[in-house]
Amino acid sequence: MIRLLLVDDQHMIRAGLRMLCDAEPDLEVVGEAADGREAVTLAARLAPDVVVMDLRMPGVDGITATSRILAARPATRVLVLTTFGDDDHLYPALTAGACGFLLKDAPPASLLDGIRRAADGDSPFSREVLGRLVRRAVDAAERPALPRLSGVTAREREVLDLVAEGLSNAEIAARLHVGVTTVKTHVTALMTKTGCPNRVRLALLAHREP
Secondary structure, X not given: OXXXXXXXXXXXXXXXXXXXXXXXXXXXXXXXXXXXXXXXXHHHHHOOOEEEEOOOOOOOOHHHHHHHHHHHOOOOEEEEEEOOOOHHHHHHHHHHOOOEEEEOOOOHHHHHHHHHHHHOOOOOEOHHXXXXXXXXXXXXXXXXXXXXXXXXXXXXXXXXXXXHOXXXXXXXXXXXXXXXXXXXXXXXXXXXXXOOOOXXXXXXXXXXXX
């Protein structure tokens, strides 16, 4: 059972997420928070596996809440639900430790898949969000420091390019006709060899290294 904490200042969004998640036999909503301060308190008390986090909230915002939750409970997975107006918040939330970003208007199946992937240790990103993060980094005056590709095998490079397209581990496995566990092994190896801590940095590296 995946224990969820829903964080959003809009009651209707929380209610919709709760209805969606409560209908799934492997998901349990253990709490709701209307702001970041309440999210930090509930995360400490309820020990959720995944926190579904809004970014723009009054008082303590989602970025600060993410940082505080992970400082206290590093194993917690924080999955951000974002809108097209949240571009300025994406990199700070990533730096704070968010494991993935999905659009609020994503299809229900995509949201549920993202929650399960986050709980499983994956880093789910809507392709639109990943594309915006990459474009923003490429266009920025101060680009994040990235390593060079070194010691990466041909198969790992294939996986890297598909990560850059925004594909999930399952989608990469289907594309390459291998098991999901094999893909996870390749992604872990890529992160180890390149020093990239997440899929966004891997995607940036893939775009920089033709």
